[in-house]
Amino acid sequence: DAKTTQPPSMDCAEGRAANLPCNHSTISGNEYVYWYRQIHSQGPQYIIHGLKNNETNEMASLIITEDRKSSTLILPHATLRDTAVYYCIVRGFGNEKLTFGTGTRLTIIP
């Protein structure tokens, strides 16, 4: 699976949109982009995934560039409960395994 690069940490003001970038320049055509988050001392939580089209669900939006080499996770109205480590993972279709990188530690500031 392609490697991902994320900034180690970010801050965002409560109520503002949090935009978390991820670089996956070596992604191949059959690989999906997944986002998970892990709140302190809890198991990871699935957020969203996509292949090439932008995706939106009740938690977040995922914007994937046209060349698929990078993506951005958007939390539209961040709350204090969104403080967590966010992991961007690239996984090939049919590959069961999730390979977690170091992620981005997002801190929502009151």
Add this chain to the structure above:
Amino acid sequence: GAVVSQHPSRVICKSGTSVKIECRSLDFQATTMFWYRQFPKKSLMLMATSNEGSKATYEQGVEKDKFLINHASLTLSTLTVTSAHPEDSSFYICSAKAGADFEQFFGPGTRLTVL
């Protein structure tokens, strides 16, 4: 989403003893379960993958005789840390998926402290 539980949530044991951690899928049948380990301020590292009724597949560097995994039913997998030592102290997390579904549902984790 589906619910995965782990028991116990925390365990403290003496060096040399064995500890069993349970992972249960509460509202779905988990054909595949995964076990991860996470050291403080580090990312999750996959230890092994288990399919119901068959032997677990361990990642490189993980000792299968030390970390015994059993997945005897579609709702339960167990991880036994045998002859635990202080360096085995970690946060152990399981996840489960059903059939060909892509999504893994994670348990809340078990914090193991070996004295």
